[in-house]
Amino acid sequence: MIQLDGVSRTFSGRRGTVQALSGIDLQVDEGEFVAVVGRSGCGKSTLLRLVAGLLEPTGGKVRVNATRREIAMQFQRPALLPWRNVLSNVLFPVEIFGWKRKQHVAKARELLDTAGLAGFEKQMPHELSGGMQQRVSLCRALIQRPKVMLMDEPFSALDALTREELTVELQRIHARERTTTIFVTHSIDEAVLLADRVVVLSPRPGRIAEIVEIGVPRPRSLGQNEHTEELARCSARLHELLMQNTDETITQPAG
Ligand SMILES: Nc1ncnc2c1ncn2[C@@H]1O[C@H](COP(=O)(O)OP(=O)(O)OP(=O)(O)O)[C@@H](O)[C@H]1O
Numbered sequence: 001m002i003q004l005d006g007v008s009r010t011f012s013g014r015r016g017t018v019q020a021l022s023g024i025d026l027q028v029d030e031g032e033f034v035a036v037v038g039r040s041g042c043g044k045s046t047l048l049r050l051v052a053g054l055l056e057p058t059g060g061k062v063r064v065n066a067t068r069r070e071i072a073m074q075f076q077r078p079a080l081l082p083w084r085n086v087l088s089n090v091l092f093p094v095e096i097f098g099w100k101r102k103q104h105v106a107k108a109r110e111l112l113d114t115a116g117l118a119g120f121e122k123q124m125p126h127e128l129s130g131g132m133q134q135r136v137s138l139c140r141a142l143i144q145r146p147k148v149m150l151m152d153e154p155f156s157a158l159d160a161l162t163r164e165e166l167t168v169e170l171q172r173i174h175a176r177e178r179t180t181t182i183f184v185t186h187s188i189d190e191a192v193l194l195a196d197r198v199v200v201l202s203p204r205p206g207r208i209a210e211i212v213e214i215g216v217p218r219p220r221s222l223g224q225n226e227h228t229e230e231l232a233r234c235s236a237r238l239h240e241l242l243m244q245n246t247d248e249t250i251t252q253p254a255g
Contacts, residue, residue: 001148001180002028002051006060008205009046019205020046024060026199026208030147031178035185035195037238043206044184048073048150051182064148069097072146074154078137080125086112087121090139097144104143111139114173131162135169142177149181156186164222167193171219188242192234193220200241209241 007024010017021043028034036044049055050062052071064071080089090108094101112118115135125133134154141149155163167190174181174194185191191198195214202209214234216227 001030001032001065002026002182003063004047004050004060005063007050007057007062008059009043009050009055010058021050022205022207024206024208026211028180028182030065030180032196033174033181033183033194035183035191035198036201037185037188037191037198037242038201038206038209039203039242040186042201042203044201045152046206047201048152048182048184051148052150066147069144070147072141072144072149074137074141074149074151076153076157078125078130078133080133080136080140082125085122085124086117086128086136089125089136090143092140093144108139108143111142111173112136114176115139115169129162131158131166134158134166138170138173142173142179146179149179151181151183153184153186155190163187163190168219168221170194175218188235188238189222191238192216192231193222198234198238200238202241202244209244212237212241 004024004026007021008019009021010019024047036047038044046055050057051064052073053064053068081092084092087108090112091101091104094104109121112121115138117132117135117139120128120132125136128136155166158166171194183194192214198212198214200209200212201207212234216230216234220227220231
């Protein structure tokens with residue numbers, strides 16, 4: 001579904017040239033959930049923007065088996081329209097694409113239901129908590145039945161418990177919708193709970209340090225269960241990989 005071959009991306013600006021990504025080879029299959037982790041500035045958002053077609057690579061090739069319309073993005077902020085209620089927010093892409101609203105109301109309600117928002121259709125965004133707003137935003141992204149979902153730290157502005165709750169919900173939604181997903185996060189917990197594979201990027205320039213397979217059966221949880229040890233092993237491996245480049249990332253002040 002998504003294929004990156006030898007992809008690199010350089011930015012040139014007044015302060016010189018930054019190589020954000022170098023030599024990225026990655027294949028994401030249909031229905032797969034891939035998380036991308038890495039230290040700040042290692043090129044995670046750049047990778048998503050390349051897949052979204054918002055940026056061109058300076059080297060290599062990005063292939064995505066989906067049109068622009070079939071790619072949905074979700075960011076840290078839910079960006080709901082404040083004057084529209086929950087249901088109208090979810091149906092917003094339907095209007096933008098000029099589809100028939102009536103034909104999508106049932107799907108919108110079903111998505112809200114799966115996201116734990118049944119009964120909140122008429123509420124306005126300001127009446128919802130941050131976590132609920134992010135769920136509405138997720139439903140809005142899914143209403144367009146995307147083939148590819150690109151998520152850039154979607155839960156990072158939320159408190160720890162809400163994050164965990166949403167992670168569990170996203171697992172359920174993904175099990176149902178099977179949308180091919182790339183999920184950028186700083187959270188090892190989110191990565192191991194959600195992903196089939198976790199891509200670890202190392203910084204300067206961003207390269208793939210390792211891809212860690214998470215073979216733990218779903219549904220996964222951080223609570224004590226028969227897979228606790230296996231999840232802990234995956235988390236420990238990711239932690240080691242992320243800490244490996246600590247010294248290199250301490251930059252000297254200029255001059
Ligand atoms: N439009 C741009 N112009 C110049 N440099 C850029 C641009 N976009 C990104 N960069 C640089 O590319 C590198 C990677 O940035 P990117 O935002 O992809 O990292 P990230 O891993 O998503 O960071 P964070 O975890 O902090 O969000 C950084 O050094 C950044 O300063």
